[in-house]
Amino acid sequence: MSAILRGILLLAAVAFAGYILLKIRKCKVKMEDAIFWVCLAVILLIMGIFPKVTYWLTGLFHMQSPANLIFLIIIFLLLEKVLTLSIITSQLEDKVTILSAEVALRSHDNKSRTEAEEEQIQKMSTEGAIASVSNAGKRSEAYVKDQSQG
Amino acid sequence: MLKDKILIIIPAYNEAENIERVVDNLTDNYPQYDYVIINDGSSDDTRKICARRGYNFLDLPVNVGLSGAIKAGMRYANFYGYDYVVQIDGDGQHDPEYIAAMAEKMKETGCEIVIGSRFKTEKKPGGMRMFGSRIISWSIRVTTGHWIQDVTSGMRLFDKRMIKRFGYDIHYSPEPDTLAYLLNSGIRIEEVQVRMRERIAGTSYLGNPMASARYMLQMMFSIFLFQWVRKKQK
Numbered sequence: 001m002s003a004i005l006r007g008i009l010l011l012a013a014v015a016f017a018g019y020i021l022l023k024i025r026k027c028k029v030k031m032e033d034a035i036f037w038v039c040l041a042v043i044l045l046i047m048g049i050f051p052k053v054t055y056w057l058t059g060l061f062h063m064q065s066p067a068n069l070i071f072l073i074i075i076f077l078l079l080e081k082v083l084t085l086s087i088i089t090s091q092l093e094d095k096v097t098i099l100s101a102e103v104a105l106r107s108h109d110n111k112s113r114t115e116a117e118e119e120q121i122q123k124m125s126t127e128g129a130i131a132s133v134s135n136a137g138k139r140s141e142a143y144v145k146d147q148s149q150g
Numbered sequence: 151m152l153k154d155k156i157l158i159i160i161p162a163y164n165e166a167e168n169i170e171r172v173v174d175n176l177t178d179n180y181p182q183y184d185y186v187i188i189n190d191g192s193s194d195d196t197r198k199i200c201a202r203r204g205y206n207f208l209d210l211p212v213n214v215g216l217s218g219a220i221k222a223g224m225r226y227a228n229f230y231g232y233d234y235v236v237q238i239d240g241d242g243q244h245d246p247e248y249i250a251a252m253a254e255k256m257k258e259t260g261c262e263i264v265i266g267s268r269f270k271t272e273k274k275p276g277g278m279r280m281f282g283s284r285i286i287s288w289s290i291r292v293t294t295g296h297w298i299q300d301v302t303s304g305m306r307l308f309d310k311r312m313i314k315r316f317g318y319d320i321h322y323s324p325e326p327d328t329l330a331y332l333l334n335s336g337i338r339i340e341e342v343q344v345r346m347r348e349r350i351a352g353t354s355y356l357g358n359p360m361a362s363a364r365y366m367l368q369m370m371f372s373i374f375l376f377q378w379v380r381k382k383q384k
Contacts, residue, residue: 024376027321031321031376038375
């Protein structure tokens with residue numbers, strides 16, 4: 001393993017960890033989602049600091065060079081991330097669909113309810129108006145009667 | 151002083167078998183407290199029951215999880231200007247009887263959070279579930295210097311400042327890691343001994359081992375690493 005590769009690994013590990021921790025501090029990422037990136041940074045760090053571990057693993061998997069193993073590990077980790085992200089996005093998409101359907105449904109329900117209520121109020125007020133008009137009519141009749149009797 | 155401004159938040163996910171018992175007990179025996187049920191996108195009859203019985207409830211259209219439900223409840227409390235919030239579970243394991251004692255404790259000590267604790271004066275039993283609880287208790291002790299016995303208790307009383315934070319901050323989940331962070335920020339947390347009933351119906355969300363392992367992993371990362379990079383606000 002060349003010194004440059006080790007240097008790159010160390011640099012990448014520090015940059016990853018620093019960036020994700022900064023994002024946590026700024027409330028831009030949930031802590032659950034940062035765990036993966038912290039673990040990735042730790043793996044890179046271990047491979048950078050202890051090349052013997054990498055050599056041992058390279059021998060274990062009968063590989064040509066440690067660089068290949070590092071690529072393989074990183075590719076697997078990234079594949080896992082893409083897979084879980086893909087699952088999460090489809091769940092989110094489904095949630096957005098349900099959410100928009102529910103919002104539409106509920107606002108429709110609200111609208112039809114207010115319309116029904118308004119109609120009822122209008123009906124009641126016109127009935128009330130008729131009632132008051134007829135009451136007034138009765139009263140004036142009574143007045144006329146009173147007058148004629150007097 | 152406390153009575154008229156306390157709101158009880160009841161997060162409910164598929165609690166059709168329990169919710170009526172819980173809320174009827176509340177309205178019959180403790181009418182001095184306001185309550186709101188957060189129906190967390192239940193797939194059973196929880197919503198129908200709430201609507202039929204005329205309960206006060208927020209109906210979330212999709213399932214957002216416990217911390218999302220609590221967030222909704224905290225925003226409700228903030229919107230209607232409540233000073234204190236009590237969180238109790240929708241399955242009836244928490245007795246509202248203890249709310250008065252918890253409020254009393256808050257008044258007495260001037261702390262910001264009171265936990266209804268199963269193990270304040272009584273001994274913690276053994277077993278796998280309690281093993282996790284022990285580890286978290288110990289982690290909090292190591293990182294903050296404070297012992298919290300019942301870290302996973304779902305019965306908690308919050309004051310106005312906590313309502314704002316739990317309603318609006320991305321990192322404030324109703325979990326033990328938040329307690330550790332708050333203790334280190336100078337927030338005071340007290341425990342009051344309560345007795346909890348066993349669940350009568352339904353199942354707990356920490357049922358399967360995979361979920362438990364995941365939960366423990368999250369707590370450990372959060373308590374030992376992430377809390378140190380978060381901004382401290384008193």
